[in-house]
Amino acid sequence: MAEFKKADSMLEWFDQRLGVVNFVKVMMTEYWIPKNINFLWAMGVLLTVLFTFLIVSGIFLLMYYKPDVNMAFDSVNYTIMQEVAYGWLFRHIHAVGASVVFLVIYVHMFTGIYYGSYKKGREMIWVSGMLLFVLFSAEGFSGYMLPWGQMSYWAAYVITEIFGGIPFIGDELVVWIRGNFYVSDSTLTRFFMLHVLLIPLAILGAIVFHFYALRFPHVNNEEGEFFDFDEEAEKYLAGNKKESKVVPFWPVFLSKDFFVLGFFMLFFFYLVFFHYNFAMDPVNFDKADGLKTPAHIYPEWYFLWSYEVLRGFFFEIAGVSGKDLGLIAFGIANAIFFVMPWLDRSPMVKPANQRPYFKYWFWFLMADLIVLTVYGKLPPTGANAWVGFASSMTFLVLFAALPFITKAEAKKVGGK
């Protein structure tokens, strides 16, 4: 055993045993972030804070929630919302937080795409981020079932039904997922388990991995500039703070994040207290009833774009049914972002507006995703169905064309 001399201070005592001084350096005061960044670089900290809000509010909700089809609805809408002191506050924070977390995830994700922060060494950051997106989607979907309202039930019914389209094993798979032939008590209980245990554990692991993946290629910057972080760090430590291209995570980077966080939280709490219907659909305040289909069934807003890709194919093409085509397109839509680093064949790491062809692709994608999201909510009748089809096709074509567009771009800029 190592020989420990008597510590002179509490800090030293802990430092001897846990190496806290070095730990703080590595994690905070000498963790280097580029200086040339804007507020979009604060999204990661926003997400971490929102996730913490979700965990804490979730723990409080867990104390009173009852995962049973006969009790779930009233345990949420009566016990939590009306009986428990500030139970409503925890539910509002949880529901609105779940919705807003996706807004920030999308901003974070498209910031990454816009600035090319997924390539030239940053592939694992991107892939782990996409993994988090999928895990958050599963978490959002499983949580939405728990209040056992009409939309909980019917969204669960429609989404689990999707798996029925998988060849050969589809029907059995649906029964396996639901734990019954229809969405029932067993479905609720297992989604409760997924929501409060398995998926949160996976998310925590994926977050640690995502942060870890950042350490080696380092954070990207506004101009996509590559520089030697060690050299810049030395300048900073030598006192040339203004000249150095980096700043430490604490306190410089975080001071900016807290500022962004402050104003973001103002917006967040406005939604929590005064404008929450977008995250707590009124239809879901009717108790689940398997015999009464609501007039309009739609998922939460953050799933609308992929939901629209799913239902955009509503007619048979070349002998393949619309349902199967939709399912294939839906599968592609959910997986395609993972391979973004390899679809983009241009070596350029620059903001999209400095890339001759990619900029068009990016804004086209943005526009298409907005159209998909809006039409994902509207009833798919008449002209709406065709807008859905066209925008779903556009989505697929955009990704199919990406390698060619970026290859041509690489040629044009001559490998810069």
Place this chain on the structure above:
Amino acid sequence: MKEFKILAVIVTLVGITYYGIEPYAHHVMHPEVAPADFSFKTLKNVDTTLAGNVENGKVLVEANCIACHAIDAAGYPQMMPNADAAASYGVVPPDLSSAGRIYDKNYLANFIYDPVTAMHLEGKYTPESGKAFPMPAYNWMSPQEIMDIVTYLQSVTPKVTEGKEANKATFEAACGRCHDMKYAGIQATTPKDNLKAYMGATPPDLSQYIKSRGEHYLHSFINDPQVLLHGTSMPRVGLTEKAQEEVIAYMETIGDSKKAERETLGLWVMLYTLIFAILAWLWKRKIWSEVH
């Protein structure tokens, strides 16, 4: 400056998306309907300008109404327990004590004249359906006689002081024969089996209707259910605008009991956050002045 430009782009994109999936989508899924009509002006079988005679109204009520209806406030008791009344008529007939207060005068007069038209249930009680509304039409009475009854009912209705108790009383009189309000411990006075047979389906529990339907929807729906839910067997009940507001206020007291707390606390939390944001901004300026 550049950061404001970025913010403007994000706000615009989020704003367009929000507009599409919330206000616009709701507008498409729930088109605007005709505004609520609290004077029930399509009902004009009885001239409601006629001045009624209370004494004559009392005689007419005793001869025509109290065999089925209680009027507790005027000393006419209920003839039989709720279960028996429901078994006899299909649904428990209302106690008429509050009729003069909660129902619109024009509606009430026209209801006595012809209940099915007043309730807007011509679609349910068609000759082919073989169903008949338990109360007969009094269209053989003269308008004067009908107005005598209405005036009498208005004279016996007890005065109520405004507030939660009055709202509850109005809710029970207007909705409580068919609807439960579980979160308030209110059960429909008509037994479930009778209700199901009478209405075709069990009327819903209204505990969370202020949330699931919202005030805007309820405002039109209660006034005339057929407008928003064509073919429903729920009758138009003919509440005055004030009585309907009392009903909705009660639904909010029960279904959204923390509203006041939410709105007060919301302001405090936002104020706290604003102070945090300003301090964070000042701190950020200080820290970044050293590196820029």
